[in-house]
Amino acid sequence: MQELKQASKACDACGSCQKGDKIAPLRRADKADYVIALAGNPNTGKSTVFNALTGMRQHVGNWPGKTVVREEGAFRFREKVFRLVDLPGTYSLLSNSMDEEVARDFVLFGRPDCTVVVVDATALERNLALVLQILEITENVVIALNLMDEVERRGIRIDDRALARDLGVPVVAMSARNKKGLTELAATVDDVVHGLVALKPRRIESIDPSIDQVVRSLVKEIEKEYPGVDNARWIALRLLEGDPGVEAEIRSGTLGKAVHGGLSLAGGQ
Amino acid sequence: MSATDIPIGETACIAALNMEAPEKRRLMDMGFCPGAEIQRVLDAPLGGTIAFRIRGTVIALRDEQTDKIEVTPCKN
Numbered sequence: 001m002q003e004l005k006q007a008s009k010a011c012d013a014c015g016s017c018q019k020g021d022k023i024a025p026l027r028r029a030d031k032a033d034y035v036i037a038l039a040g041n042p043n044t045g046k047s048t049v050f051n052a053l054t055g056m057r058q059h060v061g062n063w064p065g066k067t068v069v070r071e072e073g074a075f076r077f078r079e080k081v082f083r084l085v086d087l088p089g090t091y092s093l094l095s096n097s098m099d100e101e102v103a104r105d106f107v108l109f110g111r112p113d114c115t116v117v118v119v120d121a122t123a124l125e126r127n128l129a130l131v132l133q134i135l136e137i138t139e140n141v142v143i144a145l146n147l148m149d150e151v152e153r154r155g156i157r158i159d160d161r162a163l164a165r166d167l168g169v170p171v172v173a174m175s176a177r178n179k180k181g182l183t184e185l186a187a188t189v190d191d192v193v194h195g196l197v198a199l200k201p202r203r204i205e206s207i208d209p210s211i212d213q214v215v216r217s218l219v220k221e222i223e224k225e226y227p228g229v230d231n232a233r234w235i236a237l238r239l240l241e242g243d244p245g246v247e248a249e250i251r252s253g254t255l256g257k258a259v260h261g262g263l264s265l266a267g268g269q
Numbered sequence: 270m271s272a273t274d275i276p277i278g279e280t281a282c283i284a285a286l287n288m289e290a291p292e293k294r295r296l297m298d299m300g301f302c303p304g305a306e307i308q309r310v311l312d313a314p315l316g317g318t319i320a321f322r323i324r325g326t327v328i329a330l331r332d333e334q335t336d337k338i339e340v341t342p343c344k345n
């Protein structure tokens with residue numbers, strides 16, 4: 001009861017929440033209105049957020065690398081059904097380990113309506129590297145600033161409004177293990193998928209014109225070969241970088257296969 | 270000097286990563302970028318592995334890797 005009272009108080013305090021906002025975990029969801037990805041560095045509380053929103057019991061523990069495959073669940077919020085996808089933790093969209101590729105492929109080729117990046121607020125600098133990579137490829141992003149209880153306990157101060165302004169996407173301070181901030185997170189995600197939030201993702205602007213030209217022409221080639229492919233620019237940059245994994249996956253048409261059957265299904269042959 | 274030479278408890282800044290692409294990429298993903306501050310916090314009892322605090326997390330690396338991380342005293 002005490003917890004419930006606190007939750008509704010938190011909800012009153014949150015700008016995007018409305019009276020009566022309630023998260024209803026769903027046992028099954030055959031038809032979802034929106035697909036939401038849960039990404040982030042290892043051990044930041046993604047599965048804790050997932051369990052709290054969906055009522056499922058994914059493996060949670062205090063060491064990195066617990067979630068190794070994609071797990072799905074669902075919840076209802078404001079009359080809509082949200083399918084939530086819990087991903088393995090990853091430091092980067094550029095890594096090539098198996099579980100990290102699962103996360104990478106879903107973020108790049110799974111076409112989520114919104115990507116929630118769960119970050120460890122006690123190690124913000126480290127966590128922001130992946131945030132910036134994700135902001136390069138999609139603007140529908142919400143930052144879940146998790147472990148805020150630990151931040152307070154250690155006397156760290158974080159200006160979450162300045163962070164949201166600098167990143168150009170919403171930031172929700174929360175503590176998933178204590179069930180704090182979940183309604184705010186759901187409300188913010190709901191606002192983003194309905195286009196109610198102005199999104200100006202921070203991106204790298206100073207790319208050398210000569211490189212940019214090469215990237216553009218490579219993007220054209222990729223799109224000609226694989227019509228309808230997602231994130232051709234990201235693929236082009238990887239090829240230029242000489243990423244052997246991505247090059248092999250392009251050759252065999254298996255890039256993103258875990259998500260929707262691979263590039264060949266996206267239109268190429 | 271290399272990261273292997275940092276005295277226990279001391280801090281240094283990364284100057285360069287003297288290795289090839291996949292290994293270099295991996296280290297950079299974990300936060301070991303030129304300019305980053307690293308502190309040697311722990312040595313494995315039997316040697317061979319050194320744990321560094323970097324950007325708020327402790328990460329252990331093998332000697333073969335730390336030998337190739339060039340460090341300098343941090344400015345300021």
Ligand SMILES: Nc1nc2c(ncn2[C@@H]2O[C@H](COP(=O)(O)OP(=O)(O)OP(=O)(O)O)[C@@H](O)[C@H]2O)c(=O)[nH]1
Binds near residue numbers: 065
């Ligand atoms: N103090 C605190 N701990 C939390 C919070 N949220 C999660 N944790 C703890 O953080 C640890 C990791 O949580 P998980 O949910 O397993 O993290 P994950 O991101 O799914 O981890 P991987 O799947 O391994 O990448 C667990 O011990 C959780 O109980 C929080 O808000 N505050």
Ligand SMILES: [Mg+2]
Binds near residue numbers: 046048066087089
């Ligand atoms: Mg997990």
